[in-house]
Amino acid sequence: MKKCNLSGLLQAVLICVAELLICPLASADEVLLYDGKKVSGKIRSVDSSVLKIEVGKDLQEISLFDVTSYKFLEPALPQNVSQLLIDGEKPSYAAGPRTAKVKLRKGLHRFTLPYYHSVGLAKLDIQVSGPGMKKAEVPKEQLFRVNTAVREIPAIEYKIDEKGYRLPVKIEKPEKYIAYRLMEWSHPVKVKSMADLKAVPVKKYGASPRLALLSRRSAINFGIVYEGLIQIPQDGEYTFAVETDKNSKAKLYIGDYPSELYKQAKRKLSSGWQVAFSQAGKLSGTLKEWTRTGIHFQVPAAEKEIDLILKPGAVHELWKIQEDKKQTKTVDRKGESKIEDSAYVTTQDGNIHRVSGEVVGINEQSLLFQYQGQQREVNLDRVVGLVLWKNRVQPESKLALQSLMTLIGNTQIPGVVELNQGATASITMPWGDSFSINKDYLESVKTVNARSVSLVEIQPDSVTQVPFFNQRYPYQVNKSLAGQPLKIGTQSFSKGLCVHARTVLVYQLGKEFEQFQTTPGLQAETGKLGNVAVKVMADGKTLFEKPEFTSATKLESLSLDVTGCETLTLVVDFGKDQDVGDRFVWGDPKLIRAVPKELAANQK
Numbered sequence: 352m353k354k355c356n357l358s359g360l361l362q363a364v365l366i367c368v369a370e371l372l373i374c375p376l377a378s379a380d381e382v383l384l385y386d387g388k389k390v391s392g393k394i395r396s397v398d399s400s401v402l403k404i405e406v407g408k409d410l411q412e413i414s415l416f417d418v419t420s421y422k423f424l425e426p427a428l429p430q431n432v433s434q435l436l437i438d439g440e441k442p443s444y445a446a447g448p449r450t451a452k453v454k455l456r457k458g459l460h461r462f463t464l465p466y467y468h469s470v471g472l473a474k475l476d477i478q479v480s481g482p483g484m485k486k487a488e489v490p491k492e493q494l495f496r497v498n499t500a501v502r503e504i505p506a507i508e509y510k511i512d513e514k515g516y517r518l519p520v521k522i523e524k525p526e527k528y529i530a531y532r533l534m535e536w537s538h539p540v541k542v543k544s545m546a547d548l549k550a551v552p553v554k555k556y557g558a559s560p561r562l563a564l565l566s567r568r569s570a571i572n573f574g575i576v577y578e579g580l581i582q583i584p585q586d587g588e589y590t591f592a593v594e595t596d597k598n599s600k601a602k603l604y605i606g607d608y609p610s611e612l613y614k615q616a617k618r619k620l621s622s623g624w625q626v627a628f629s630q631a632g633k634l635s636g637t638l639k640e641w642t643r644t645g646i647h648f649q650v651p652a653a654e655k656e657i658d659l660i661l662k663p664g665a666v667h668e669l670w671k672i673q674e675d676k677k678q679t680k681t682v683d684r685k686g687e688s689k690i691e692d693s694a695y696v697t698t699q700d701g702n703i704h705r706v707s708g709e710v711v712g713i714n715e716q717s718l719l720f721q722y723q724g725q726q727r728e729v730n731l732d733r734v735v736g737l738v739l740w741k742n743r744v745q746p747e748s749k750l751a752l753q754s755l756m757t758l759i760g761n762t763q764i765p766g767v768v769e770l771n772q773g774a775t776a777s778i779t780m781p782w783g784d785s786f787s788i789n790k791d792y793l794e795s796v797k798t799v800n801a802r803s804v805s806l807v808e809i810q811p812d813s814v815t816q817v818p819f820f821n822q823r824y825p826y827q828v829n830k831s832l833a834g835q836p837l838k839i840g841t842q843s844f845s846k847g848l849c850v851h852a853r854t855v856l857v858y859q860l861g862k863e864f865e866q867f868q869t870t871p872g873l874q875a876e877t878g879k880l881g882n883v884a885v886k887v888m889a890d891g892k893t894l895f896e897k898p899e900f901t902s903a904t905k906l907e908s909l910s911l912d913v914t915g916c917e918t919l920t921l922v923v924d925f926g927k928d929q930d931v932g933d934r935f936v937w938g939d940p941k942l943i944r945a946v947p948k949e950l951a952a953n954q955k
Contacts, residue, residue, distance in 0.1 A: 379391055379424040380392060380393055380394040380404065380421070380422070380423050380424055381421065381422055381424060382394070382402065382404055382413065382418055382420075382421040383418070383419045383420045383421065384413070384417055384418060384419060385417050385418070385419050385801065385802040385803030385943065386803075390404055390406060390411065390413070391406070392404045392405050392406035392407070392411075393405040394421065394423065394770070395410065395772060396770055396771045396772060397415075397421075397768050397769065397770040397776075397796075398767075398768075398769055398770075398771075399415075399752065399767045399769075400414065400415055400416075400752065401413065401414060401415065402414075402415055402418060402421065415752055415754075415798050415801065416752060416798075416801050416802050416946065417801070417802050418798045418801060419797070419798060419801060419802075419803050420795055420796060420797040420798065421795070421796050422793070422794065422795040422796065423790055423791065423793060432506050432507070432509045432510075432606055432607045433463075433509065433604050433605075433606045433607045433608065433609040433610065434453065434517070434604060434605050434606050435602060435603075435604055435609070436451040436453055436591055436603045436604065436605055437449050437450070437451050437591065437593050437601070437602060437603040438602055439593060439595060439599075439600045439601040439602055440544060440545065440600050440602065447594065448476070448478070448592040448593065448594040449592070449593050449594070450590055450591065450592045450593075451590070451591055451603070452588055452589070452590050452591075453517060453588070453589055453591070453605055454514075454515050454516045454517065454587070454588050454589075455481075455516060455517050455519075455583045455586070455587070455588075455589050455605075456512070456516045456517065456518050456519055456583070456586050457519065457583055457584065457585050457586050458518075458519025458520070458521075458582070458583060459495065459519050459520055459521075459522055459525060459580045459581070459582055459583075460517060460519055460520070460580065460581055460583055460605060460606075461497065461501060461509070461520060461578075461579075461580055461605070461606060461607065461608075462577075462578075462579060462580070462581055462603065462604060462605050463576065463577070463578050463603075463604040463608055463609060463612065464477070464562070464576070464577040464593075464601060464602065464603050464604070465545050465548060465574070465575075465576045465577075465601065465602055465612060466564075466574060466575050466576075466577070466595070466599065466600070466601040467534075467542055467545070467548050467573070467574035467575075467599065467600055467601075468572070468573055468574070468595075468596075468598060468599040468600075469542070469571060469572045469598055470571060470598045471596065471598050472596065473564060473573075473596065473598075473599055474564065474594070474595055474596040474599060475563060475564035475593075475594075475595055475599065475601060476488075476563065476564075476592075476593070476594045476595075477489065477562050477563060477591070477592070477593050477603075478591070478592045479581070479589060479590065479591050479592070480589065480590050480592075481583075481587050481588060481589030481590060482584070482585045482586070482587035482588075482589075483584035483585050483587075484584060484589070486590075486592075488561065488562070488563060489561075489562050489581060491560050491561060492582075493581055493582040493584075494527075494528065494529050494560070494561070494562060494579055494580070494581060494582075495522075495525035495526060495527060495528075495529070495579060495580040495581075495582065496525070496526040496527065496528050496529055496530050496558060496579060496580070497529070497530050497578040497579055497580065498526055498530075500522060500523075501520070501522060501580065502608075504520055504607075506607045508520060509606040509607040516586065517605060517606065519583065520580070522580070525580060527560070528558040528559060528560050528579075529558065529559055529560075529562060529577055529578065529579030529580075530556070530557075530558055530577070530578045530579065531556075531557055531558070531559055531575050531576065531577045531578070532553045532555070532556050532557075532575070532576050533553070533554050533555040533556075533557070533573065533574075533575055534548065534551040534552065534553055534554055534573060534574040534575070535551075535554050535572060535573045535574075536551050536572045536573075537571075537572060540572075542572065542574065544600075545600070545602060545611070545612065546611070548574045548576075549612060551574065552651070552656055553655070553656075559577070562577060562579065576612070578608070591603055622637075622672055623635060623636055623637045623638070623671075623672050624636065624637075624638050624648075624669050624670065624671055624672060625669070625670045625671075625672055626648070626666055626668070626669050627666075627667050627668040627669075628661075628665055628666060628667060628764075628765060629664065629665055629666065629667040629739075629743045629744050629745075630665075630744070630746055630753075630765050630781050631753075631755050631763070631765045631799055632755060632763040632764050632765045633762070633763050634648065634650050634659070634762040634763065634764070635650070635651075635672065635761065635762070636648040636649050636650035636651070636659075636762070637649040637650075637656075638669075638713065639658075640713075641663070641712045641713035641714075642712050643663065643711065643712060644662075644663075645660045645661065645662060645663070646660070646661045646662075646663055646666060647659070647660055648661065650758070650760065650762045651758075651759075651760030651761075651762070652758045652759060652760050652762065652788060652792045653758075653759045653760065653789070653791065653792045655792075657786075657788065659764075659786065660784055660786075661780075661782075661784060662744065662782045662783070662784060663710070663739070663742060664739075664742045664743050664744035664782065665744050665780065665781070665782045665784075666739055667738070667739055667743060668736065668737065668738050668739070669736060669737045669739075670735070670736040670737075671734060671735055671736060680701075680702075680703055680735075682695050682703055682735060682736060683703070683705075684705075684738075687705070687738060688707045688740060689740055690740055690741070691707040691708055691709065691740060691741055692707070692708060692709050692710045692720075692737065692738065692739050692740055692741045693705050693706070693707055693737070693738040693740075694706045694708070694710065694718060694720055694729065694734065694736075694737055695734070695735040695736040695737070695738075696729055696733045696734055696735060697733045697734075697735060703735055706720065706722055707722075708720055708721045708722035708723070709721040709741045709742075710737055710739060710741070711726060713731065716730065716731055717729060717730055717731060718730075718731060718734050718737075744781070744782045746781065752798065752799070752800055752801065753765050753766060753767060753781065753798075753799040753800065754766060754767060754768050754796050754797065754798055754799065755796070755797045755798075755799050756768065756778060756793055756795075756796050757793070757794045757795045757796070757797070758788070758792050758793060758794060759792055759793075759794045764778060764780065765780060765781055765799065766778045766779050766780040766781060766785075767779045768796060770790060773790075774789055774790050774791065775787050775788070775789060775790065776788055776789075776790045776793060800944075801944070802943060802944050802946075803941050803942075803943060803944070804864075804941060804942045804943075804944060805846055805939075805940070805941045806848065806858065806869075806937070806940035806941060806942065807828050807829055807846050807847065807848060807940070809858055809942075811856045811857055811858050812857045812858055812859045812918070813855075813856075813857040814826065814854070814855070814856055814857075815853075815854070815855040815857075816850075816851075816853070816854050816855075817853040817854075824850075824851035824934075826848055826849065826850040826851075826854055826856065827848070827849045827850075828847075828848060829845065829846055829847060830849065831849045831874050831876060831934065831936070832849055832851060832874070832934050833876060835876055837849060837874070837936050837938060838874065838875040838876070838936075839870065839871075839872030839873065839874070839875060839906060839936050839938055840872065840875060840902075840906055841875075842870070842906065842938070844870070844936065844938040844939050845939075846938075846939050846940075847936050847937055847938045847939055847940065848921075848936070848937040848940060849874060849934060849935070849936050849937075850921075850923050850934075850935050850937070851923075851933055851934055851935070852883045852923050852924055852925045852926070852933035852935065853922075853923065853924045853925055854922075854923050854935075855920065855921070855922050855923075856920070856921045857918055857919070857920050857921075858918065858919045858920075858921075859917065859918060860889075860913060860916050860917055860918060860919055860942070861917065862915050862916065862917060863944055863945060864913050864914075864916075864942040864943060864944050864945060865912065865913065865914045865943055865944070865945040866910055866911065866912060866913060866914075866942070866943035867887070867889070867894075867909070867910075867911045867913050867919055867940070867941075867942055867943075868908065868909060868910045868911075868939075868940070868941050868942075868943065869908070869909050869937050869938060869939060869940040869941070870906065870907070870908045870909070870938035870939060871885060871900070871909065871935070871936065871937055871938065872900075872902075872904065872906055872935070872936055872938065873900070873901065873902045873904075873933075873934065873935055873936070874934040874935065874936050876934070879901075879902050879903075880902075881901060881902055881926075881933050881934060881935075882899060882900070882901050882926030882927045882933070883900050883923050883924060883925070883926045883933045883935055884897070884898045884899065884900065884922075884923075884924040884925070884926055885897045885900045885922065885923055885924075885935070886920075886921075886922040886924070887909070887911060887919075887920070887921055887922070888919075888920040888922070889911070889913045889916040889918065889919050889920070890916045890917055890918055891920075894911040894912070894913070895909055895911060898926075899926060899927065900926070900935070901926075913942070914945065919942075921937060921940075923935045
């Protein structure tokens with residue numbers, strides 16, 4: 352074993368801390384495998400079958416069939432990559448300008464200034480002073496734009512030298528003016544922090560010659576995010592001052608674009624449509640156009656709205672987002688056609704009526720609907736929801752490997768991801784449409800039809816629930832019968848099924864799987880109560896049985912062979928104490944798929 356040179360190691364660490372360049376920043380992309388193991392590194396490329404990830408100095412190839420999910424994480428950057436100089440949201444500040452000092456080297460320094468306002472007149476004044484600069488508004492000649500060249504500067508280039516000076520960025524031909532984006536909102540949208548500001552759609556992108564509020568604005572509620580470069584004439588300590596009115600808040604950052612502003616928070620739209628795809632996936636967005644050849648939606652993705660064109664057959668359900676939740680009525684879907692399209696419309700007496708036929712399209716004011724051989728128009732204000740079956744796209748193969756992309760903004764899109772080194776991901780949807788998106792807009796990617804399939808994502812073929820008396824407790828997914836997190840003893844489960852004795856769940860396997868894995872036990876909230884008989888069967892054959900399962904039963908994980916089986920049956924029956932506390936959890940239940948012949952070539 353080699354001896355560790357502690358003095359050399361300490362010296363290396365000190366150099367890293369001081370210069371922030373000697374030691375590279377570790378990336379933290381994360382890949383979750385079917386067996387629960389995680390691989391962390393830098394995802395270099397993804398295609399329809401293989402993911403390549405750089406772990407240390409090694410480039411590993413992983414078959415997508417073995418991947419449950421993966422996500423791109425922001426590296427753990429040093430705090431001074433983006434330095435918060437002035438925090439106008441802190442209540443501790445006294446009235447008047449809020450100031451901060453920072454040591455800057457001569458050259459161009461990037462800054463970001465988010466600001467929001469509500470009620471009354473708006474005010475935003477920014478001044479700077481230091482060597483070669485008198486206290487005043489930043490001269491226009493010293494302001495430049497954040498463009499593509501600036502955005503491509505790696506985060507680790509924003510650094511501080513050993514004397515505590517922030518170092519400038521290098522841009523050959525900086526552009527005049529500073530960039531900004533403007534947001535406006537009204538009731539019921541509420542903005543009480545910078546985090547809320549991120550969730551408001553951008554109304555306008557523009558450029559300004561000055562770093563100031565150029566008008567008092569007619570909108571009561573608005574926000575602006577300024578991004579720019581400031582030319583520092585010589586080395587020294589500079590003082591920045593930001594003053595707002597009492598109804599405004601502002602922050603000032605020097606250095607890289609702050610991560611807290613980069614990615615959008617998820618938000619719920621107050622209007623628009625909620626859409627479920629004919630295959631996996633969903634979105635909430637604005638319906639722009641609907642013809643026989645395509646449906647145009649605008650959906651949130653990080654700080655932007657992106658356009659998606661979908662084939663009509665790719666959409667299964669559309670439900671209008673109701674602005675007034677108190678006025679929302681329950682739709683009776685009993686007897687709904689599985690052959691024709693269904694339109695749910697509001698009648699004159701305020702009830703909801705279902706009409707069967709075929710959706711032809713939507714224009715600015717009306718739904719075009721083929722009904723009893725004639726095309727009818729229905730005012731869009733009356734349309735509550737649409738369920739499409741007539742021309743629905745069917746998957747070519749139930750075993751085809753796909754991904755389910757969750758965008759920042761909660762849109763979920765099925766398809767195949769192509770990523771090769773760069774920052775752009777290309778997504779081809781199952782029905783052939785494709786689009787490109789910034790990789791950073793992907794919150795996570797889940798592999799569909801991969802080796803590991805969670806039982807919570809499969810609908811049981813049959814459910815038998817027999818109450819001991821007259822009280823029936825429907826089984827719950829990913830929560831206890833009381834709505835609490837799943838927990839067996841001291842172990843918690845984010846995924847699982849909670850049932851009450853007596854409950855029998857039957858699942859169709861179709862001879863596609865080779866193992867069933869789970870951790871069974873009584874829900875912790877029942878305390879010492881509970882006594883059930885538990886059995887797991889496949890094609891009628893008992894794979895696991897415990898006639899008396901209590902809270903004292905040792906916690907063990909099961910891995911049962913279901914190779915070649917058509918059905919899986921989970922039984923939780925009454926025990927010795929009638930049904931008192933018989934609340935049972937199948938923790939993290941999952942099926943491990945056998946490798947299909949079509950995908951065998953993907954295995955490495």
